[in-house]
Amino acid sequence: MGWLLSGLIAWIAGWSLNVWLARRPSWRVSQVAVPIIFGLTLIVVWECAVRGLGLSKVLLPAPSLIAQTFIASTGLLWRDFVQTVIKGALSGYIMGCCAAFVMAIAVDRFPFLKRGLLPVGNFAAALPIIGMAPIMVMWFGFGWESKAAVVVVMVFFPMLVNTVQGLEDTDSMQRDLMRTYAAGYWKTLFKLRLPAAMPFIFNGLKIGTTLALIGAIIAEFFGSPTLGMGFRISISVGQLAIDLVWAEIVVAALAGSAFYGGVALIEKAVTFWHPSQRGR
Amino acid sequence: MRNLLPILTVVATIFALWYGAAIALNAPWAKDKATRAGVELSFSELVADTWSQKKPKLPAPHQVGAEIWKTTGAMVLKGRGFSKRSLFYHSWVTFSATALGFLLGTILGTLLAIGIVYNRTMDMSVMPWVIASQTIPIIAIAPMIIVVLNAVGISGLLPKAMISMYLSFFPVVVGMVKGLRSPSAMQLDQVRTWNASAAQTFWYLRLPSSMPYLFTSLKIGIAASLVGAIVGELPTGAVAGLGARLLAGSYYGQTIQIWSALLMAAALAALMVGIIGMVQRYTLRRMGMA
Numbered sequence: 001m002g003w004l005l006s007g008l009i010a011w012i013a014g015w016s017l018n019v020w021l022a023r024r025p026s027w028r029v030s031q032v033a034v035p036i037i038f039g040l041t042l043i044v045v046w047e048c049a050v051r052g053l054g055l056s057k058v059l060l061p062a063p064s065l066i067a068q069t070f071i072a073s074t075g076l077l078w079r080d081f082v083q084t085v086i087k088g089a090l091s092g093y094i095m096g097c098c099a100a101f102v103m104a105i106a107v108d109r110f111p112f113l114k115r116g117l118l119p120v121g122n123f124a125a126a127l128p129i130i131g132m133a134p135i136m137v138m139w140f141g142f143g144w145e146s147k148a149a150v151v152v153v154m155v156f157f158p159m160l161v162n163t164v165q166g167l168e169d170t171d172s173m174q175r176d177l178m179r180t181y182a183a184g185y186w187k188t189l190f191k192l193r194l195p196a197a198m199p200f201i202f203n204g205l206k207i208g209t210t211l212a213l214i215g216a217i218i219a220e221f222f223g224s225p226t227l228g229m230g231f232r233i234s235i236s237v238g239q240l241a242i243d244l245v246w247a248e249i250v251v252a253a254l255a256g257s258a259f260y261g262g263v264a265l266i267e268k269a270v271t272f273w274h275p276s277q278r279g280r
Numbered sequence: 281m282r283n284l285l286p287i288l289t290v291v292a293t294i295f296a297l298w299y300g301a302a303i304a305l306n307a308p309w310a311k312d313k314a315t316r317a318g319v320e321l322s323f324s325e326l327v328a329d330t331w332s333q334k335k336p337k338l339p340a341p342h343q344v345g346a347e348i349w350k351t352t353g354a355m356v357l358k359g360r361g362f363s364k365r366s367l368f369y370h371s372w373v374t375f376s377a378t379a380l381g382f383l384l385g386t387i388l389g390t391l392l393a394i395g396i397v398y399n400r401t402m403d404m405s406v407m408p409w410v411i412a413s414q415t416i417p418i419i420a421i422a423p424m425i426i427v428v429l430n431a432v433g434i435s436g437l438l439p440k441a442m443i444s445m446y447l448s449f450f451p452v453v454v455g456m457v458k459g460l461r462s463p464s465a466m467q468l469d470q471v472r473t474w475n476a477s478a479a480q481t482f483w484y485l486r487l488p489s490s491m492p493y494l495f496t497s498l499k500i501g502i503a504a505s506l507v508g509a510i511v512g513e514l515p516t517g518a519v520a521g522l523g524a525r526l527l528a529g530s531y532y533g534q535t536i537q538i539w540s541a542l543l544m545a546a547a548l549a550a551l552m553v554g555i556i557g558m559v560q561r562y563t564l565r566r567m568g569m570a
Contacts, residue, residue, distance in 0.1 A: 015401070022401040031404070038405030059428055116286025120294075126503045127549050128510055131522075131542040134530030138538075139305075139337065213417040221423075221514050222530050229420070237423045245424050253416040260415035 007048025014041030088216035092151025104163035166200025381444020389452030440512035448501035455497025459490025
């Protein structure tokens with residue numbers, strides 16, 4: 001009962017602190033502090049609820065237990081991270097994005113191809129491509145190569161569609177200006193159209209980060225060597241070691257945010273001129 | 281219709297590549313078989329063999345088509361369209377989880393978006409987490425949700441629907457927050473001069489102007505829901521559903537079965553997105569927005 005009560009108190013305290021902060025004029029510290037306070041409050045309430053209700057750790061482990069497991073098995077988590085994120089997701093992501101980029105530039109030269117490929121690509125982007133996972137595992141074996149292949153297929157279409165759209169994002173006035181400068185196709189591409197396409201390209205790259213991790217993790221459900229995040233999750237669920245599953249989820253969340261944040265940082269450096277990046 | 285010819289060309293190219301890849305990928309096995317039987321294969325025999333193997337590495341399109349027909353149309357003709365071997369049955373299982381999860385996710389997402397738009401504290405505390413959560417491979421939780429809910433005694437449709445709900449929830453929140461905020465200051469001022477209450481502002485201005493945003497996120501949401509339902513069928517060895525077909529096919533090396541389940545899932549996704557697109561066009565036209 002004491003735990004439940006303190007959970008309630010923590011919730012009220014955290015929420016009223018946030019209400020107070022939100023009523024004040026917005027400044028930089030409060031914009032960062034409010035979500036952090038909210039997150040911490042949730043974790044405290046979670047901890048108190050698990051202890052107060054005496055939930056079995058098979059159902060929902062307390063955050064403290066997850067933290068303990070996380071610290072105790074960092075070596076294991078690191079090996080899984082390398083296998084899934086670095087070898088599977090990252091290599092596939094780079095290959096898929098590069099292939100889609102080259103393809104987009106090739107498609108862009110032929111309006112006929114573009115008109116045909118864009119609808120097909122848009123259609124393919126909405127399909128449950130993750131279902132390709134068992135096929136890729138069958139073709140490329142249980143190692144990281146099959147995961148990279150799944151990731152390639154998953155990031156390809158969003159990246160292709162975004163890049164093709166981005167390459168169209170110059171108006172005729174700008175292209176005419178390049179013509180008056182006597183710039184050829186390649187010069188126009190590098191000096192005008194590619195820079196103008198960057199916001200779209202980065203949009204595709206950002207969508208791809210999440211898809212890459214999802215693809216690499218799910219593909220491991222269909223067969224993997226005895227390491228990897230997806231493998232660990234499915235095995236630990238079977239052994240009811242739910243705290244280890246949560247530790248893997250923490251790793252996945254950290255990896256996903258870092259991946260996305262990294263791409264967003266590069267975007268900020270490359271597209272500093274774009275209205276969405278200015279004036280902050 | 282201007283795009284019809286290019287699209288057909290691209291689709292035809294995909295099929296040609298598919299047939300070509302089937303030859304390349306299945307040829308080693310065909311040659312292997314031939315050497316063991318002690319016969320020399322001519323090129324046409326080789327092609328014929330690669331397109332008709334029982335467990336090919338890559339089944340040719342007509343093999344997949346035949347399998348799909350065998351498990352859908354042919355079974356309907358025999359009057360057993362809903363037997364457990366029919367793909368209609370498996371699609372229905374997956375579809376029901378998808379639809380339930382999508383419905384729940386849309387309702388919850390809309391409610392949360394309303395809360396975020398009307399409550400500044402919620403906006404500042406919850407919205408960053410909603411955006412951050414989109415960068416996280418949430419689907420990793422799927423196996424755990426299934427097992428944990430199973431331990432509490434909830435099994436069947438609901439756990440899968442929960443995963444679908446979770447995946448369709450975030451696009452809806454983000455889209456609806458954007459949509460409910462889309463009326464301009466001018467429009468908001470105008471309803472104020474008409475002395476509209478908060479509820480009237482919501483029903484007559486904010487909600488209608490959020491519709492284009494809602495439908496865009498619904499399309500993303502339903503595709504995500506389907507992925508959620510399929511993945512939800514993987515971990516516990518579910519017996520029915522397109523995800524279960526994929527898993528069973530990969531266990532027993534039944535590539536044709538995998539491909540037919542995959543194409544069925546693609547058709548289901550296209551159908552659902554198409555239906556939402558139709559509702560969108562009709563609704564927006566009635567509202568004078570399109």
